[in-house]
Amino acid sequence: MKLTVFKNEKDIDQAAADSVIEVIKSNPEATIGLATGQTPVGLYQKLVQAHQNGKVSFKQVTTYNIDEYAGLAKDHPQSFYDFMKTHLFSKVDVPEENIHIPDGASSDLEAEAERYEAELEKAGQLDVQILSIGLNGHIGFNEPGHTLHAETHVVTLTEDTREVNSQAFSSLEDVPKKAITMGIGSMMKAKKIVFIAKGEAKASILKQAFKGPIDPLVPGSLLQLHPNLEVYLDESAAEYLK
Ligand SMILES: O=P(O)(O)OC[C@H]1O[C@](O)(CO)[C@@H](O)[C@@H]1O
Structure with a gap:
């Protein structure tokens, strides 16, 4: 694992x-796995800037998002597709047909998870x-x-996660109870993890993930097994890892 700690958030991004x-x-046809959440927003801004310059x-490029809420169609303002459209897809020249994300609005979520996993298998090892x-x-x-x-599967979100993610919704009740997510194996296959x-x-969770034992109760700890893991943190996140 290559850990780099930055003073400034902009430098991490x-x-x-x-x-x-x-x-x-190095490969204009690269395949990229994408994540949502507040953390990568600045990274996406830097990618947009680089594109604009x-x-x-x-x-x-072909993209594969790691997850999507169940029950939210692509055009729902809280869907991860909409998030990606706002922060990246609408601002760069990635063709729509190269964008892959699980369909949270599918009437058969299990079948959708299987379909998405088959797409990932077809893509092979993601470049990053x-x-x-x-x-x-x-x-x-x-x-x-x-x-x-x-592998990709349907997951029941924990109440903790629903509560944390409720900031993006008008109320906790609006946060979906389920989602489709890539499995740990699908993510760990990538040639490089940023x-x-x-x-x-x-x-505290970073200490458990990167200094603790590999433990399914801390899913991020599995990342310790990846041969090409780059970790970018600010000083406060890295407090117990220095
Ligand atoms: O960056 P945040 O907003 O803390 O989100 C944390 C995590 O929750 C998720 O959004 C759930 O998919 C992850 O993609 C993300 O890594």
């Missing part, structure tokens, strides 16, 4: 974006996977539990 851009420069094109971590240690929506899934986390609230 730039360094993480540079790592993604390097992948696209003519430094990178997404014309031949962008990831962050939830306060309870989840990556994607792989929630803590005694067992973890390798992991970012910011802020003191994440410090």
